[in-house]
Amino acid sequence: MSLGASDHRAIQPDNDDIESRIEAETLARMHKQLEDRRSFLQRTTSRRSSVCIYRVPPSLTEVSANTIAPEIVSIGPYHRDRDTVLKFENYKWSFLDYVLSFTRRNGNDLDKIIRSMSDLERSADATLISSADFVEMMILDSCFILGYMYLYTSQEDEPTFSIPIVTRDLLKLENQTPFFILEMMYDLMKTINGDSLELLALKFFNLKLPRRDEEILKSTYTPPYSDQSIQCVTLLQRSGIKIRRVKANSFREINFKKATLQIPSIAINDYTTTLFINCIALERCTPHIRTHFSAYIAFMSCLINSTRDVTLLGQDGIITSFSQDDQDILFLVGIQTVIVILKHIA
Incomplete structure (x- = not known):
């Protein structure tokens, strides 16, 4: 039995079908390549991050x-x-x-x-x-x-x-x-x-x-630092704001209740200075982690605008173990300057 021209046209694959099949194959192949690439990057990034020793900014x-x-x-x-x-x-x-x-x-x-x-x-x-x-x-x-x-x-x-x-x-x-x-x-x-x-x-x-001991593996939430200005201790006290030392499991447990700023005591010495600097550096190098230390230093540096502010915090028992001339505490202001700079270049 012979086929007519119309029958030949009937079994010819439609151009739209061919194009659709090519597009589907291309899409599937590219999806697979993307998945393979993502899997590779995930493995290499995980390995690279685990062996990285950062440099301090x-x-x-x-x-x-x-x-x-x-x-x-x-x-x-x-x-x-x-x-x-x-x-x-x-x-x-x-x-x-x-x-x-x-x-x-x-x-x-x-x-x-x-x-x-x-x-x-x-x-x-x-x-x-x-x-x-x-x-x-x-x-x-x-x-x-x-x-x-x-x-x-x-x-x-x-x-x-x-x-x-x-x-x-x-x-x-x-x-x-x-x-x-x-x-x-x-x-x-x-x-x-x-x-x-x-x-x-x-x-x-x-x-x-x-x-x-029961708190050693727990983390305390620290609200993100706001760019909104916070007055220094001297001005806060003139405005009627009281500052009180509170017992806490973390130096980050800061609260404001009934016109009273409640701050845990902290010793500023060679150890804590090293801790703060390097933890802030780590937060800068690993942007996926919470910036607990940067937020704390930013907050404290707002409170400290002069050696008088340091003296007042010392009298309230907020800051201990500082030098007689209070100059060592002013490193907080220096760190805050760096935090502001890093924010703008991020």
Whole structure:
């Protein structure tokens, strides 16, 4: 049976159908490529963020340069060649021996640790130093941090070997080692106290900024800082606003009730200055986290416009442990200036 011209036209694929099929195939292929790309970026971004050791923004180093670089002990690659930290490198070997006393009980000797660190090194961007030096640095630094924190928190009384400057150095943003390296080493230790690494670290730093045990893992909400002007302490008191010290579990628990500004007491010293500077720097480098410290400093710097304001806050018990001329407290104003600058360039 022969087909007529009209029959040939009937079995010819419609151009619209062809175009629709091509568009559907193209759309499906591009969707798949997009999904594959997103998955790849998620994996690489996650890895990159976990190994990143941030640099402090230059504006903050101008406020207080001595809170940025380590004074005694260097952690990580940035400051390891400074003359002031070289002497302490010898002490890290003692902490390595101490940590090995834990790992050997679990069959994890130095050879296994080196192999594990070498595997991690291949996934890290170790461009500042050689691979062998990088592995040694990661082992010594992580063993020192874990050994120091474990010894410090496992004694009822403050240990005789504790050095306040070392604790400050461990707070510094540029003086860090990637957290997953500490996790790997801590898992090899398998300490008997059962604490997670996060809890161990919180207990360690909690000794300097004490809180109740049940509050150590909780977070207090801090309202975002407003650009709206807040008067300084002197002007607030002239306006009839009272300022009172309150007991709180966090220095961020600030309230205003019945014409009274309620503020927890805080000690301003070398430790808290280092803490604030580096936490603000971290908030600047990681914009996805809440800016608790930046908001607090912005608020306090509004209250402080002169040394008289500092004196009044000291008399009310809000600020303690400051120098006789009150000049050290004025670093709050310097930090606030930087926060304003960073807001405008963000």
